[in-house]
Amino acid sequence: MCAYLEDRPIYVLDEWAADQDPLFKKFFYETLLQDLKSRGKCVIIITHDDQYFELADRIIKLSDGRIVSDVSQHSTHFKTA
Numbered sequence: 001m002c003a004y005l006e007d008r009p010i011y012v013l014d015e016w017a018a019d020q021d022p023l024f025k026k027f028f029y030e031t032l033l034q035d036l037k038s039r040g041k042c043v044i045i046i047t048h049d050d051q052y053f054e055l056a057d058r059i060i061k062l063s064d065g066r067i068v069s070d071v072s073q074h075s076t077h078f079k080t081a
Contacts, residue, residue, distance in 0.1 A: 004032060011036065014046040029055055 003011055017025045029052040036043050037057075045056070053059055054073070061069045 004036070008041070010042045010044070012044045012046075015048070016045070017047065017049060025049075 017028050020028060029049075033043060033045075033055065057073055059069070059071045059073065060067055
């Protein structure tokens with residue numbers, strides 16, 4: 001992931017880990033992303049990989065191009081459309 005090395009303020013990753021082997025996928029979600037988060041980076045991940053949803057600060061689910069739920073994981077904020 002070249003963008004990781006470029007030290008950007010915002011990262012948008014669309015199904016980036018989908019084709020990775022299970023060990024690297026775990027490293028990606030549990031180490032690389034947590035490092036970016038600890039450095040104050042904004043990371044937007046588009047994924048169907050619900051195994052790692054609990055690591056997200058916020059989960060926005062779409063259906064037919066519309067937001068159907070918007071959940072902040074670390075607060076009591078919950079919104080459904």
